[in-house]
Amino acid sequence: MPILTNSAFEKNIEDYIVVYDDVLKSDFCDGVVAEFAEEEWRSTQVDESARVDRRIRNADAVSLSTPDVIQKNLGVRKKIEDTLFTACAGILRRYHARFPHSAVVEGMGFELLRYSPGGYYRVHTDSFKRVPRSLACSFTLNNDFEGGEWSFFGGAKVLRPAVGSIVIFPANFMYPHEITEVRNGTRYSIVTWMI
Numbered sequence: 001m002p003i004l005t006n007s008a009f010e011k012n013i014e015d016y017i018v019v020y021d022d023v024l025k026s027d028f029c030d031g032v033v034a035e036f037a038e039e040e041w042r043s044t045q046v047d048e049s050a051r052v053d054r055r056i057r058n059a060d061a062v063s064l065s066t067p068d069v070i071q072k073n074l075g076v077r078k079k080i081e082d083t084l085f086t087a088c089a090g091i092l093r094r095y096h097a098r099f100p101h102s103a104v105v106e107g108m109g110f111e112l113l114r115y116s117p118g119g120y121y122r123v124h125t126d127s128f129k130r131v132p133r134s135l136a137c138s139f140t141l142n143n144d145f146e147g148g149e150w151s152f153f154g155g156a157k158v159l160r161p162a163v164g165s166i167v168i169f170p171a172n173f174m175y176p177h178e179i180t181e182v183r184n185g186t187r188y189s190i191v192t193w194m195i
Contacts, residue, residue, distance in 0.1 A: 014157055017169040018095060023087050024164040029141040032080055033188050035073065036062050036112055044113065044121075048128040057121045059179075064190065065109030084110050088137060088192060091166055095135070102170075104134060104194040115148055115187040121179040123154070126171035126193060133171035135194040140165045145185030152177045 041060035043052040063069060064084070070077045088107065096102050108131075115121075127133040138150075140161040150159035150167060152175065161167055169175050171193060179187075 013174060014152070016099060017152060017157065017159075017167070017175070018098070019159060019161050019165055019167050020091050020094065021162055021165045023091060023166045024083070024139055024141075026163050028080075028083060029139075029163055029188075032112065032190070033141055035076060035080065036064075039069070039072075041114060046124070048130055055122075056124070058115070058119045059121060060114045060116070062112045063109065064112050081110065084139070084190060084192075087139075087166070091137070091168060092135075092194070095168055102135065106195055108133070108193045108195065110190050110192050113187075113189050113191060115145075115179065115182045115189075117182055117184060117186070119148070119179075119187065120181040123176050123178045125173050125176055127173070131193075131195070133193040133195055135168060136171040136175075137166055137168045137192050137194070139190040140167075141188040141190065142186075145182055145187045147181050147183035148187035149180045150177060151180050 039062045041062055043054065044057045044059045044061045045051060046053050046056045064077070065081060070081065085107075092104055096104070126136040140163055143160075143163050148160075150161070151157075152159075152169075154176075159167060169177075
């Protein structure tokens with residue numbers, strides 16, 4: 001068990017929300033969006049009941065790690081998943097080096113999100129009683145839209161990461177956040193969670 005020093009406790013809650021830039025190449029990000037453009041998108045779900053409620057979360061999704069989705073273009077889609085897995089593993093090592101108590105057991109697969117104009121996700125947290133997620137991760141795939149920012153703590157911390165970046169933060173009750181309404185264009189991202 002590591003010995004904790006005073007510096008281990010000299011962090012603000014915002015310090016645990018980290019953006020790592022240049023994790024994915026922009027042509028890879030464009031390729032993901034193009035690959036799934038004609039995919040069958042489904043309405044995103046909210047809370048433990050996994051219900052659709054567009055008043056809370058107005059977005060669409062494709063589960064990238066689902067075998068039936070991967071099988072539709074096996075070579076390309078398997079490579080996409082492998083690239084995301086490798087990128088996530090590298091970021092988790094960096095995050096763990098910075099925050100040694102951020103233990104992760106396994107990931108939960110990848111989900112491609114599409115926020116069309118008027119899309120948003122109201123204030124929420126990412127951990128539930130039945131699925132106690134420890135970390136949330138989100139890759140930014142494009143930036144040709146208006147709105148759609150990350151907003152933490154009621155707007156006290158607002159982020160608009162660059163294409164190819166990843167946002168990583170604790171998924172617990174202390175990190176309420178939202179995706180603000182997309183005013184123009186379409187926002188694409190890939191999310192995953194760690195338990």
